Amino acid sequence: MNKALSNIGLAMRAGKLVTGDEIVLKAVRVSEAKLVILAKDASVNTQKKFRDKCGFYNIPLLIGFDRESLGNSVGKAERVVLAVTDQGFAQMILKHAGIMSEVEYIE
Template sequence: MNDRERTLSYLGLALRAGKLESGDEGVMKAVRSRTALLVFVANDASDNAKKKYRDKCDFYGVPLNFAFDRQELGRSIGKADRVVVAVTDKGLSELVRKSLANHAEVEFL
């Protein structure tokens, strides 16, 4: 399993642990309440969606990442395509960040 696959499996683990929000409303609520510790927006999301989350995450100091497309995000949590997900557990968010650190194309905003 490579680091990219490992990262996606950690997102599934976060969901099973009840430590992942998905969808616009749930993620935005988690960002505003400062329970979101790491947000993923699909790299194939609309420019408006990317800007919305970039601005909101920047304001609240939440790390934001565009490493995966909507199919990968959805598949990782066993659901249909997802544009946005947020990890809400400190330990899991650190695991995800470490596994992503090995990707040259990945950056946290």
């Protein structure tokens, strides 16, 4: 399994991850999210919504993995969007995921 995915699982077990559309959006709005992870098979509308929000609030957005892998990594059914609320975990995940995914830093 990919190292980034196992780090996502670690963040989940540490309670440093939120999942679900509305909860992630709220975390972005209050700048609690340090990294948003979006499934590459998310709908175009969902991708646009999170691109816009993350861009506006200056939060890195990682688009990669599919919804099944994201769900498996956190021990739940398919997940389309996750937010990491801890800077350490966010950096660790980005370090391992940068190789195979699209990461956007909006300055």
